[in-house]
Amino acid sequence: MAKFDLNDDSLVVIIGSGAGGGTLANELAQKGIRSVVLEAGKRFKMSDIENDEWKMFGKISWLDKRYVEGPARLAKDFPNLPAWLVKGVGGATVHWAGVAMRFQEHEFKMKTTNGTVPGANVLDWPITLKEMEPYYEKAESKMGVCGTKATGMPFHGKSSHYKVVEEGAKRVGARCEQAHLAINTQPRDGRASCQVTGFCMQGCRFGAKWSTMYTEIPKAEATGNVEVRPESMVLRIEHDANGKVNGVLYADGNGNQHLQKARVVAVAGNSIESPRMLLNSASNLFPDGLANSSGQVGQNYMTHTTAGVYAEFEKPVHMHKSTAVPGIVTEYQNNDPTRGHLGGYELEIMHLGLPFLSAFMNPGKGGWGRELAQSLENYDHMAGFWICGEDMAVESNNVTLHPTEKDQYGLPVPVVYKTDHINDTRMRNHAYARSKELFEAVGAFKVNDLPPYPASHNMGTNRMSEHARDGVVNRWGQSHDIDNLFVSDGSQFTSSSTENPTLTIVALTIRQADYIADQMKKRNI
Ligand SMILES: Cc1cc2nc3c(=O)[nH]c(=O)nc-3n(C[C@H](O)[C@H](O)[C@H](O)COP(=O)(O)OP(=O)(O)OC[C@H]3O[C@@H](n4cnc5c(N)ncnc54)[C@H](O)[C@@H]3O)c2cc1C
Protein backbone atom coordinates (compact mmCIF):
# COMPACT_ATOMS: atom_id res chain seq x y z
CA MET A 1 0.00 0.00 0.00
CA ALA A 2 1.21 3.50 -0.82
CA LYS A 3 2.79 5.65 1.87
CA PHE A 4 3.34 9.29 1.06
CA ASP A 5 5.58 11.88 2.63
CA LEU A 6 4.07 14.74 4.62
CA ASN A 7 6.14 17.15 2.50
CA ASP A 8 4.92 15.79 -0.81
CA ASP A 9 3.12 18.79 -2.26
CA SER A 10 2.05 17.03 -5.47
CA LEU A 11 -0.80 15.16 -3.80
CA VAL A 12 -4.54 15.63 -3.70
CA VAL A 13 -5.63 15.57 -0.05
CA ILE A 14 -9.15 14.24 0.38
CA ILE A 15 -10.86 14.82 3.71
CA GLY A 16 -13.38 12.07 4.50
CA SER A 17 -13.82 8.60 3.00
CA GLY A 18 -17.61 8.34 2.59
CA ALA A 19 -19.77 8.59 -0.51
CA GLY A 20 -17.96 11.67 -1.82
CA GLY A 21 -14.41 11.22 -0.47
CA GLY A 22 -14.11 7.45 -1.02
CA THR A 23 -15.44 7.74 -4.56
CA LEU A 24 -13.15 10.65 -5.42
CA ALA A 25 -10.09 8.77 -4.18
CA ASN A 26 -10.87 5.78 -6.39
CA GLU A 27 -11.82 7.81 -9.46
CA LEU A 28 -8.58 9.81 -9.25
CA ALA A 29 -6.52 6.72 -8.48
CA GLN A 30 -7.81 4.95 -11.60
CA LYS A 31 -6.56 7.96 -13.61
CA GLY A 32 -3.13 7.69 -12.00
CA ILE A 33 -3.59 10.68 -9.66
CA ARG A 34 -2.12 10.20 -6.21
CA SER A 35 -4.00 11.18 -3.08
CA VAL A 36 -4.00 10.92 0.69
CA VAL A 37 -7.37 10.32 2.35
CA LEU A 38 -7.59 11.73 5.87
CA GLU A 39 -10.41 10.04 7.75
CA ALA A 40 -11.33 11.04 11.30
CA GLY A 41 -12.72 7.61 12.23
CA LYS A 42 -11.33 4.10 12.48
CA ARG A 43 -11.08 1.48 9.79
CA PHE A 44 -13.75 -1.16 10.47
CA LYS A 45 -13.42 -4.83 9.58
CA MET A 46 -16.31 -6.84 8.16
CA SER A 47 -16.25 -8.83 11.40
CA ASP A 48 -17.03 -5.60 13.31
CA ILE A 49 -20.46 -5.54 11.70
CA GLU A 50 -23.12 -7.10 13.91
CA ASN A 51 -26.86 -7.45 13.44
CA ASP A 52 -27.61 -5.35 16.50
CA GLU A 53 -29.00 -1.81 16.25
CA TRP A 54 -27.71 -0.19 19.44
CA LYS A 55 -24.37 -2.00 19.43
CA MET A 56 -23.68 -0.80 15.90
CA PHE A 57 -24.90 2.68 16.70
CA GLY A 58 -22.37 2.87 19.55
CA LYS A 59 -19.61 1.35 17.45
CA ILE A 60 -19.77 3.41 14.27
CA SER A 61 -21.66 6.67 14.90
CA TRP A 62 -20.22 10.18 14.93
CA LEU A 63 -20.86 11.06 18.58
CA ASP A 64 -18.48 14.01 19.05
CA LYS A 65 -20.19 16.88 20.80
CA ARG A 66 -22.67 18.87 18.73
CA TYR A 67 -25.62 21.08 19.58
CA VAL A 68 -29.03 21.31 17.94
CA GLU A 69 -30.84 24.62 18.16
CA GLY A 70 -34.16 25.93 16.90
CA PRO A 71 -37.82 25.57 17.76
CA ALA A 72 -38.22 22.21 15.98
CA ARG A 73 -38.93 19.23 18.23
CA LEU A 74 -35.61 17.62 17.29
CA ALA A 75 -33.76 20.20 19.41
CA LYS A 76 -35.70 19.02 22.45
CA ASP A 77 -35.72 15.30 21.66
CA PHE A 78 -32.09 14.97 20.50
CA PRO A 79 -30.23 18.11 21.71
CA ASN A 80 -26.78 16.69 20.85
CA LEU A 81 -27.62 14.55 17.84
CA PRO A 82 -28.70 16.66 14.86
CA ALA A 83 -27.62 13.97 12.43
CA TRP A 84 -27.15 10.21 12.31
CA LEU A 85 -23.67 9.78 10.77
CA VAL A 86 -20.73 7.43 10.76
CA LYS A 87 -17.21 8.24 11.90
CA GLY A 88 -15.05 5.69 10.16
CA VAL A 89 -13.66 4.57 6.82
CA GLY A 90 -16.68 4.43 4.51
CA GLY A 91 -18.52 7.27 6.25
CA ALA A 92 -22.30 7.09 6.19
CA THR A 93 -22.20 4.58 3.32
CA VAL A 94 -21.51 1.99 6.02
CA HIS A 95 -25.03 2.37 7.42
CA TRP A 96 -27.00 3.78 4.50
CA ALA A 97 -30.07 1.87 3.27
CA GLY A 98 -28.97 1.75 -0.37
CA VAL A 99 -31.83 3.67 -2.02
CA ALA A 100 -30.34 5.10 -5.21
CA MET A 101 -32.59 7.40 -7.24
CA ARG A 102 -31.93 10.08 -9.82
CA PHE A 103 -33.18 13.64 -9.38
CA GLN A 104 -36.09 14.77 -11.52
CA GLU A 105 -35.44 17.48 -14.08
CA HIS A 106 -37.33 20.26 -12.28
CA GLU A 107 -35.40 19.59 -9.08
CA PHE A 108 -32.28 21.14 -10.58
CA LYS A 109 -34.26 24.36 -11.12
CA MET A 110 -36.54 24.88 -8.19
CA LYS A 111 -36.36 28.67 -8.44
CA THR A 112 -37.32 28.69 -12.10
CA THR A 113 -40.07 26.17 -11.39
CA ASN A 114 -41.68 27.90 -8.42
CA GLY A 115 -40.30 31.44 -8.40
CA THR A 116 -39.09 33.11 -5.23
CA VAL A 117 -40.40 31.34 -2.14
CA PRO A 118 -40.99 33.73 0.78
CA GLY A 119 -38.84 32.84 3.80
CA ALA A 120 -36.63 30.53 1.73
CA ASN A 121 -33.34 30.94 -0.14
CA VAL A 122 -34.11 28.72 -3.12
CA LEU A 123 -31.72 28.69 -6.08
CA ASP A 124 -31.32 26.77 -9.35
CA TRP A 125 -28.38 24.43 -9.69
CA PRO A 126 -25.85 25.56 -12.30
CA ILE A 127 -26.22 22.11 -13.92
CA THR A 128 -29.10 20.18 -15.48
CA LEU A 129 -30.41 16.64 -15.43
CA LYS A 130 -29.31 16.21 -19.05
CA GLU A 131 -25.73 17.00 -18.10
CA MET A 132 -25.91 14.61 -15.16
CA GLU A 133 -27.43 11.66 -17.01
CA PRO A 134 -24.17 10.02 -18.20
CA TYR A 135 -22.75 10.35 -14.69
CA TYR A 136 -25.87 8.87 -13.12
CA GLU A 137 -25.41 5.93 -15.47
CA LYS A 138 -21.77 5.52 -14.37
CA ALA A 139 -22.74 5.86 -10.70
CA GLU A 140 -25.46 3.21 -11.04
CA SER A 141 -23.00 0.85 -12.66
CA LYS A 142 -20.28 1.52 -10.08
CA MET A 143 -22.64 1.11 -7.13
CA GLY A 144 -24.58 -1.82 -8.57
CA VAL A 145 -28.10 -0.40 -8.56
CA CYS A 146 -30.75 -3.05 -9.20
CA GLY A 147 -33.58 -2.42 -11.65
CA THR A 148 -31.43 -0.17 -13.85
CA LYS A 149 -30.21 -0.41 -17.44
CA ALA A 150 -26.70 0.30 -16.18
CA THR A 151 -26.46 -3.02 -14.31
CA GLY A 152 -29.16 -5.20 -15.81
CA MET A 153 -29.69 -6.60 -12.31
CA PRO A 154 -33.30 -7.44 -11.46
CA PHE A 155 -35.15 -5.90 -8.53
CA HIS A 156 -35.25 -7.71 -5.20
CA GLY A 157 -38.14 -10.12 -4.60
CA LYS A 158 -41.24 -8.47 -3.17
CA SER A 159 -41.34 -8.68 0.63
CA SER A 160 -44.57 -8.98 2.60
CA HIS A 161 -44.01 -5.40 3.81
CA TYR A 162 -43.88 -4.26 0.21
CA LYS A 163 -46.96 -6.25 -0.75
CA VAL A 164 -49.08 -4.75 2.06
CA VAL A 165 -48.18 -1.22 0.96
CA GLU A 166 -48.56 -2.06 -2.72
CA GLU A 167 -52.11 -3.24 -2.04
CA GLY A 168 -52.91 -0.13 0.02
CA ALA A 169 -51.52 2.07 -2.74
CA LYS A 170 -53.64 0.26 -5.32
CA ARG A 171 -56.77 0.85 -3.24
CA VAL A 172 -56.17 4.60 -2.97
CA GLY A 173 -54.94 4.94 -6.56
CA ALA A 174 -51.33 5.80 -5.70
CA ARG A 175 -48.23 4.67 -7.60
CA CYS A 176 -45.97 2.28 -5.67
CA GLU A 177 -42.67 0.97 -7.03
CA GLN A 178 -39.94 -1.38 -5.94
CA ALA A 179 -36.86 0.50 -4.81
CA HIS A 180 -33.76 0.99 -6.92
CA LEU A 181 -31.21 -0.20 -4.38
CA ALA A 182 -27.42 -0.27 -4.59
CA ILE A 183 -27.70 -3.77 -3.18
CA ASN A 184 -26.74 -6.81 -5.22
CA THR A 185 -29.56 -9.09 -6.27
CA GLN A 186 -26.94 -11.28 -7.91
CA PRO A 187 -23.26 -11.73 -7.09
CA ARG A 188 -21.57 -8.78 -8.77
CA ASP A 189 -18.29 -6.89 -8.66
CA GLY A 190 -16.74 -9.47 -6.34
CA ARG A 191 -19.51 -9.04 -3.78
CA ALA A 192 -22.25 -11.41 -2.63
CA SER A 193 -25.94 -11.00 -3.31
CA CYS A 194 -28.34 -9.85 -0.60
CA GLN A 195 -29.18 -12.36 2.14
CA VAL A 196 -32.31 -10.40 3.20
CA THR A 197 -31.27 -10.07 6.84
CA GLY A 198 -32.80 -6.59 7.16
CA PHE A 199 -29.89 -4.95 8.99
CA CYS A 200 -28.76 -2.69 6.13
CA MET A 201 -28.69 0.38 8.40
CA GLN A 202 -26.25 -1.30 10.76
CA GLY A 203 -23.78 -2.14 7.98
CA CYS A 204 -23.98 -5.10 5.63
CA ARG A 205 -21.79 -7.94 6.88
CA PHE A 206 -22.12 -9.70 3.51
CA GLY A 207 -20.97 -6.73 1.47
CA ALA A 208 -24.07 -6.98 -0.73
CA LYS A 209 -24.81 -3.27 -0.24
CA TRP A 210 -22.42 -0.77 -1.85
CA SER A 211 -20.23 1.02 0.66
CA THR A 212 -16.97 2.84 -0.01
CA MET A 213 -15.65 0.92 3.01
CA TYR A 214 -15.22 -2.26 0.94
CA THR A 215 -15.59 -1.06 -2.67
CA GLU A 216 -14.02 2.28 -3.60
CA ILE A 217 -11.42 2.45 -0.83
CA PRO A 218 -9.78 -0.97 -1.34
CA LYS A 219 -9.96 -0.54 -5.12
CA ALA A 220 -8.24 2.83 -4.79
CA GLU A 221 -5.57 1.41 -2.47
CA ALA A 222 -4.91 -1.48 -4.85
CA THR A 223 -3.71 0.98 -7.50
CA GLY A 224 -0.85 2.12 -5.26
CA ASN A 225 -1.97 5.70 -5.79
CA VAL A 226 -3.84 6.20 -2.53
CA GLU A 227 -2.87 6.23 1.12
CA VAL A 228 -5.77 6.17 3.59
CA ARG A 229 -4.96 7.48 7.05
CA PRO A 230 -7.72 6.51 9.48
CA GLU A 231 -8.04 8.24 12.86
CA SER A 232 -6.81 11.46 11.28
CA MET A 233 -9.06 14.34 12.26
CA VAL A 234 -8.55 17.40 10.11
CA LEU A 235 -8.22 20.56 12.19
CA ARG A 236 -7.71 23.18 9.50
CA ILE A 237 -6.77 23.75 5.88
CA GLU A 238 -3.73 25.95 5.28
CA HIS A 239 -3.04 28.31 2.37
CA ASP A 240 -0.11 30.24 0.93
CA ALA A 241 0.35 33.99 0.62
CA ASN A 242 -1.58 33.99 -2.68
CA GLY A 243 -4.58 32.33 -1.10
CA LYS A 244 -4.09 28.88 -2.71
CA VAL A 245 -4.58 25.98 -0.31
CA ASN A 246 -1.32 24.12 0.26
CA GLY A 247 -1.71 21.78 3.21
CA VAL A 248 -3.95 20.21 5.80
CA LEU A 249 -3.30 20.09 9.54
CA TYR A 250 -4.65 17.00 11.27
CA ALA A 251 -4.46 15.17 14.60
CA ASP A 252 -3.67 11.45 14.59
CA GLY A 253 -5.13 8.84 16.95
CA ASN A 254 -2.63 9.79 19.66
CA GLY A 255 -3.44 13.48 19.38
CA ASN A 256 -0.17 14.32 17.60
CA GLN A 257 -0.55 16.98 14.94
CA HIS A 258 0.84 16.71 11.39
CA LEU A 259 0.78 18.99 8.38
CA GLN A 260 0.21 17.15 5.09
CA LYS A 261 1.21 19.28 2.14
CA ALA A 262 -1.16 19.33 -0.84
CA ARG A 263 -1.52 20.46 -4.43
CA VAL A 264 -5.32 20.19 -4.30
CA VAL A 265 -7.65 19.77 -1.31
CA ALA A 266 -11.09 18.15 -1.51
CA VAL A 267 -13.44 18.48 1.46
CA ALA A 268 -15.84 15.55 1.94
CA GLY A 269 -16.70 15.45 5.63
CA ASN A 270 -20.51 15.62 5.22
CA SER A 271 -22.67 18.71 5.61
CA ILE A 272 -21.85 19.53 9.23
CA GLU A 273 -18.10 18.87 9.30
CA SER A 274 -17.27 20.25 5.83
CA PRO A 275 -18.46 23.80 6.52
CA ARG A 276 -17.06 23.51 10.03
CA MET A 277 -13.60 22.78 8.57
CA LEU A 278 -13.84 25.78 6.25
CA LEU A 279 -14.96 28.05 9.08
CA ASN A 280 -12.24 26.70 11.38
CA SER A 281 -9.66 27.55 8.70
CA ALA A 282 -10.19 31.31 9.01
CA SER A 283 -6.97 33.30 8.58
CA ASN A 284 -5.84 36.89 8.14
CA LEU A 285 -6.46 36.58 4.40
CA PHE A 286 -9.84 34.83 4.88
CA PRO A 287 -11.15 36.16 8.20
CA ASP A 288 -14.62 34.60 7.71
CA GLY A 289 -13.28 31.17 6.79
CA LEU A 290 -12.10 29.60 3.55
CA ALA A 291 -14.27 29.88 0.43
CA ASN A 292 -16.64 32.16 2.29
CA SER A 293 -16.56 35.50 0.44
CA SER A 294 -20.33 35.09 -0.09
CA GLY A 295 -20.98 34.41 3.60
CA GLN A 296 -22.79 31.22 2.49
CA VAL A 297 -20.49 28.63 4.13
CA GLY A 298 -22.60 26.80 6.69
CA GLN A 299 -25.89 28.31 5.45
CA ASN A 300 -28.88 26.62 3.78
CA TYR A 301 -28.57 23.37 5.72
CA MET A 302 -31.14 20.88 4.38
CA THR A 303 -32.12 17.47 5.68
CA HIS A 304 -35.21 16.55 3.64
CA THR A 305 -38.62 17.09 5.11
CA THR A 306 -39.02 13.91 7.13
CA ALA A 307 -41.13 12.05 9.65
CA GLY A 308 -42.31 8.45 10.08
CA VAL A 309 -45.64 6.66 9.98
CA TYR A 310 -46.13 3.16 11.43
CA ALA A 311 -49.48 1.40 11.09
CA GLU A 312 -50.74 -1.60 13.08
CA PHE A 313 -52.68 -4.50 11.54
CA GLU A 314 -54.65 -7.49 12.83
CA LYS A 315 -52.50 -9.92 10.84
CA PRO A 316 -48.70 -10.20 10.86
CA VAL A 317 -46.63 -8.27 8.30
CA HIS A 318 -43.07 -9.14 9.42
CA MET A 319 -41.71 -5.93 7.99
CA HIS A 320 -38.19 -6.74 9.22
CA LYS A 321 -37.90 -9.66 6.75
CA SER A 322 -36.69 -7.46 3.94
CA THR A 323 -34.03 -4.98 2.92
CA ALA A 324 -34.52 -1.79 4.95
CA VAL A 325 -36.37 -0.10 2.08
CA PRO A 326 -38.14 -2.55 -0.27
CA GLY A 327 -40.16 0.05 -2.15
CA ILE A 328 -41.47 3.57 -2.46
CA VAL A 329 -44.84 5.22 -2.96
CA THR A 330 -43.83 7.69 -5.66
CA GLU A 331 -47.26 9.20 -6.34
CA TYR A 332 -46.41 12.50 -4.62
CA GLN A 333 -42.89 12.86 -5.96
CA ASN A 334 -43.81 15.52 -8.53
CA ASN A 335 -44.05 19.27 -8.03
CA ASP A 336 -47.78 19.95 -7.74
CA PRO A 337 -48.57 23.15 -5.80
CA THR A 338 -52.30 22.26 -5.82
CA ARG A 339 -51.44 19.84 -2.99
CA GLY A 340 -50.77 22.93 -0.85
CA HIS A 341 -46.99 22.68 -0.86
CA LEU A 342 -44.10 23.06 -3.30
CA GLY A 343 -41.81 20.18 -4.24
CA GLY A 344 -42.49 16.49 -3.95
CA TYR A 345 -42.12 13.77 -1.36
CA GLU A 346 -41.78 10.00 -1.29
CA LEU A 347 -43.27 7.54 1.14
CA GLU A 348 -40.36 5.14 1.55
CA ILE A 349 -41.47 1.78 2.83
CA MET A 350 -38.99 1.32 5.66
CA HIS A 351 -38.63 -0.86 8.69
CA LEU A 352 -36.76 0.10 11.80
CA GLY A 353 -35.75 -2.61 14.24
CA LEU A 354 -37.65 -2.84 17.51
CA PRO A 355 -34.96 -0.98 19.53
CA PHE A 356 -34.89 2.01 17.16
CA LEU A 357 -38.65 2.05 16.68
CA SER A 358 -39.13 2.28 20.44
CA ALA A 359 -36.69 5.21 20.57
CA PHE A 360 -38.24 7.08 17.64
CA MET A 361 -41.96 6.42 18.17
CA ASN A 362 -42.28 8.97 20.90
CA PRO A 363 -38.82 10.19 21.81
CA GLY A 364 -39.93 13.08 24.03
CA LYS A 365 -41.41 10.60 26.50
CA GLY A 366 -38.27 8.48 26.44
CA GLY A 367 -39.94 5.34 25.11
CA TRP A 368 -42.34 5.06 28.03
CA GLY A 369 -46.04 4.48 28.62
CA ARG A 370 -48.83 1.97 28.12
CA GLU A 371 -49.86 3.10 24.63
CA LEU A 372 -46.30 2.90 23.33
CA ALA A 373 -45.82 -0.54 24.91
CA GLN A 374 -49.04 -1.80 23.31
CA SER A 375 -47.94 -0.60 19.88
CA LEU A 376 -44.49 -2.15 20.27
CA GLU A 377 -46.12 -5.47 21.13
CA ASN A 378 -47.56 -5.29 17.64
CA TYR A 379 -44.11 -4.93 16.06
CA ASP A 380 -44.51 -7.91 13.75
CA HIS A 381 -47.98 -6.65 12.76
CA MET A 382 -46.69 -3.28 11.57
CA ALA A 383 -45.93 -1.60 8.25
CA GLY A 384 -44.25 1.76 8.01
CA PHE A 385 -43.04 4.70 5.99
CA TRP A 386 -40.23 7.13 6.24
CA ILE A 387 -41.34 10.39 4.64
CA CYS A 388 -38.68 12.00 2.46
CA GLY A 389 -39.52 15.32 0.80
CA GLU A 390 -37.99 18.44 -0.73
CA ASP A 391 -36.64 20.62 2.06
CA MET A 392 -36.56 24.32 1.21
CA ALA A 393 -33.15 25.97 1.52
CA VAL A 394 -33.46 28.50 4.34
CA GLU A 395 -30.45 30.68 5.06
CA SER A 396 -30.98 30.65 8.82
CA ASN A 397 -30.91 26.85 8.88
CA ASN A 398 -27.19 26.57 9.35
CA VAL A 399 -24.03 25.23 10.92
CA THR A 400 -22.03 27.68 13.01
CA LEU A 401 -19.21 27.44 15.54
CA HIS A 402 -19.92 27.55 19.25
CA PRO A 403 -18.45 30.80 20.62
CA THR A 404 -16.78 29.19 23.65
CA GLU A 405 -17.14 25.42 23.81
CA LYS A 406 -14.43 23.16 22.32
CA ASP A 407 -14.37 19.44 21.45
CA GLN A 408 -11.68 16.85 22.27
CA TYR A 409 -9.50 18.21 19.45
CA GLY A 410 -9.72 21.79 20.75
CA LEU A 411 -12.04 22.81 17.89
CA PRO A 412 -15.18 24.90 18.47
CA VAL A 413 -18.19 22.60 18.72
CA PRO A 414 -20.62 22.85 15.76
CA VAL A 415 -24.08 24.26 16.42
CA VAL A 416 -26.78 23.13 14.01
CA TYR A 417 -29.85 25.34 13.72
CA LYS A 418 -32.78 23.76 11.92
CA THR A 419 -36.39 24.68 11.84
CA ASP A 420 -39.27 24.00 9.49
CA HIS A 421 -40.28 26.30 6.67
CA ILE A 422 -44.08 26.52 6.41
CA ASN A 423 -43.76 24.43 3.23
CA ASP A 424 -42.21 21.59 5.27
CA THR A 425 -45.07 21.63 7.74
CA ARG A 426 -47.67 21.57 4.97
CA MET A 427 -45.86 18.78 3.13
CA ARG A 428 -45.46 16.67 6.27
CA ASN A 429 -49.16 17.05 7.11
CA HIS A 430 -50.09 16.05 3.57
CA ALA A 431 -47.83 13.00 3.83
CA TYR A 432 -49.25 11.98 7.22
CA ALA A 433 -52.80 12.20 5.84
CA ARG A 434 -52.03 10.24 2.64
CA SER A 435 -50.20 7.58 4.64
CA LYS A 436 -53.13 7.12 7.02
CA GLU A 437 -55.53 6.85 4.09
CA LEU A 438 -53.34 4.24 2.41
CA PHE A 439 -52.79 2.12 5.51
CA GLU A 440 -56.46 2.24 6.53
CA ALA A 441 -57.45 1.22 3.00
CA VAL A 442 -55.58 -2.04 3.56
CA GLY A 443 -56.94 -2.65 7.05
CA ALA A 444 -54.77 -0.80 9.60
CA PHE A 445 -56.58 -0.34 12.93
CA LYS A 446 -54.09 2.19 14.28
CA VAL A 447 -51.76 4.61 12.49
CA ASN A 448 -48.95 6.24 14.48
CA ASP A 449 -47.35 9.47 13.27
CA LEU A 450 -43.70 9.75 14.30
CA PRO A 451 -41.90 13.09 14.55
CA PRO A 452 -38.65 13.61 12.59
CA TYR A 453 -35.63 11.85 14.01
CA PRO A 454 -31.92 12.83 13.65
CA ALA A 455 -31.12 13.69 10.04
CA SER A 456 -29.79 10.95 7.84
CA HIS A 457 -29.69 13.10 4.71
CA ASN A 458 -27.52 16.16 5.13
CA MET A 459 -27.22 18.65 2.33
CA GLY A 460 -26.44 22.29 1.53
CA THR A 461 -24.02 24.34 3.70
CA ASN A 462 -21.46 24.72 0.84
CA ARG A 463 -23.88 25.05 -2.01
CA MET A 464 -23.26 25.11 -5.73
CA SER A 465 -24.20 28.31 -7.53
CA GLU A 466 -23.80 29.99 -10.89
CA HIS A 467 -22.66 33.22 -9.26
CA ALA A 468 -20.07 33.48 -6.51
CA ARG A 469 -22.32 35.77 -4.48
CA ASP A 470 -25.00 33.07 -4.03
CA GLY A 471 -23.00 30.05 -2.96
CA VAL A 472 -19.66 28.46 -2.18
CA VAL A 473 -18.73 26.26 -5.16
CA ASN A 474 -19.20 26.33 -8.93
CA ARG A 475 -20.67 23.68 -11.23
CA TRP A 476 -17.65 21.41 -10.60
CA GLY A 477 -17.75 21.64 -6.81
CA GLN A 478 -14.72 23.94 -7.07
CA SER A 479 -14.59 26.83 -4.62
CA HIS A 480 -15.57 30.13 -6.25
CA ASP A 481 -12.78 31.78 -4.25
CA ILE A 482 -9.90 29.27 -4.31
CA ASP A 483 -9.23 27.27 -7.48
CA ASN A 484 -7.49 24.31 -5.87
CA LEU A 485 -10.11 23.79 -3.13
CA PHE A 486 -13.05 21.46 -3.87
CA VAL A 487 -16.15 20.29 -2.04
CA SER A 488 -16.94 16.67 -2.89
CA ASP A 489 -19.84 15.69 -0.64
CA GLY A 490 -23.53 16.38 -0.08
CA SER A 491 -22.80 19.84 1.26
CA GLN A 492 -22.53 21.12 -2.33
CA PHE A 493 -26.24 20.47 -3.01
CA THR A 494 -28.12 23.58 -4.13
CA SER A 495 -31.51 22.06 -3.37
CA SER A 496 -32.39 18.85 -1.60
CA SER A 497 -34.75 17.35 -4.20
CA THR A 498 -37.16 14.62 -3.21
CA GLU A 499 -34.74 11.77 -3.78
CA ASN A 500 -32.19 10.26 -1.42
CA PRO A 501 -28.88 12.03 -2.02
CA THR A 502 -26.12 9.44 -2.35
CA LEU A 503 -26.47 8.48 -6.02
CA THR A 504 -26.25 12.19 -6.87
CA ILE A 505 -23.21 12.66 -4.59
CA VAL A 506 -21.45 9.79 -6.37
CA ALA A 507 -22.46 11.01 -9.84
CA LEU A 508 -21.22 14.53 -9.03
CA THR A 509 -17.96 13.08 -7.71
CA ILE A 510 -17.29 11.02 -10.84
CA ARG A 511 -17.87 14.17 -12.87
CA GLN A 512 -15.69 16.21 -10.55
CA ALA A 513 -12.83 13.71 -10.79
CA ASP A 514 -12.78 14.15 -14.59
CA TYR A 515 -12.59 17.90 -14.10
CA ILE A 516 -9.85 17.77 -11.44
CA ALA A 517 -7.77 15.46 -13.65
CA ASP A 518 -8.21 17.79 -16.62
CA GLN A 519 -7.35 20.91 -14.63
CA MET A 520 -4.28 19.25 -13.10
CA LYS A 521 -3.11 18.17 -16.54
CA LYS A 522 -3.51 21.72 -17.85
CA ARG A 523 -1.71 22.94 -14.73
CA ASN A 524 -4.59 25.26 -13.93
CA ILE A 525 -4.52 23.86 -10.41
C1 LIG B 1 -29.58 5.32 8.53
C2 LIG B 1 -29.27 6.00 7.25
C3 LIG B 1 -29.76 5.52 6.05
C4 LIG B 1 -29.45 6.17 4.86
N1 LIG B 1 -29.96 5.66 3.71
C5 LIG B 1 -29.73 6.29 2.54
C6 LIG B 1 -30.27 5.78 1.35
O1 LIG B 1 -30.96 4.76 1.33
N2 LIG B 1 -30.02 6.44 0.20
C7 LIG B 1 -29.25 7.57 0.17
O2 LIG B 1 -29.07 8.13 -0.90
N3 LIG B 1 -28.69 8.04 1.29
C8 LIG B 1 -28.92 7.43 2.48
N4 LIG B 1 -28.36 7.91 3.62
C9 LIG B 1 -27.48 9.10 3.52
C10 LIG B 1 -26.09 8.76 3.04
O3 LIG B 1 -25.48 7.89 3.93
C11 LIG B 1 -25.31 10.06 2.91
O4 LIG B 1 -26.03 10.92 2.05
C12 LIG B 1 -23.93 9.93 2.31
O5 LIG B 1 -23.18 8.94 2.92
C13 LIG B 1 -23.23 11.27 2.47
O6 LIG B 1 -21.99 11.24 1.84
P1 LIG B 1 -20.89 12.32 2.19
O7 LIG B 1 -19.72 12.04 1.33
O8 LIG B 1 -21.52 13.66 2.15
O9 LIG B 1 -20.50 12.05 3.73
P2 LIG B 1 -20.19 10.73 4.55
O10 LIG B 1 -20.49 9.52 3.77
O11 LIG B 1 -20.86 10.90 5.86
O12 LIG B 1 -18.61 10.80 4.76
C14 LIG B 1 -18.01 11.81 5.53
C15 LIG B 1 -16.73 11.25 6.14
O13 LIG B 1 -15.90 12.34 6.53
C16 LIG B 1 -15.29 12.04 7.77
N5 LIG B 1 -14.92 13.32 8.39
C17 LIG B 1 -15.75 14.30 8.80
N6 LIG B 1 -15.04 15.33 9.32
C18 LIG B 1 -13.75 14.99 9.21
C19 LIG B 1 -12.54 15.66 9.57
N7 LIG B 1 -12.54 16.86 10.14
N8 LIG B 1 -11.37 15.02 9.33
C20 LIG B 1 -11.35 13.81 8.73
N9 LIG B 1 -12.48 13.13 8.38
C21 LIG B 1 -13.66 13.73 8.62
C22 LIG B 1 -16.37 11.27 8.51
O14 LIG B 1 -15.82 10.49 9.56
C23 LIG B 1 -16.96 10.42 7.39
O15 LIG B 1 -16.30 9.19 7.26
C24 LIG B 1 -28.63 7.30 4.84
C25 LIG B 1 -28.11 7.77 6.05
C26 LIG B 1 -28.46 7.15 7.25
C27 LIG B 1 -27.98 7.72 8.53
Ligand code: SF4
Ligand atom coordinates in the same frame (compact mmCIF):
# COMPACT_ATOMS: atom_id res chain seq x y z
S1 SF4 C 1 -30.74 -7.11 3.80
FE1 SF4 C 1 -29.20 -7.51 2.24
S2 SF4 C 1 -28.13 -5.53 2.00
FE2 SF4 C 1 -29.30 -5.43 3.90
S3 SF4 C 1 -27.83 -6.07 5.48
FE3 SF4 C 1 -28.95 -7.92 4.86
S4 SF4 C 1 -27.68 -8.83 3.23
FE4 SF4 C 1 -26.98 -6.74 3.50
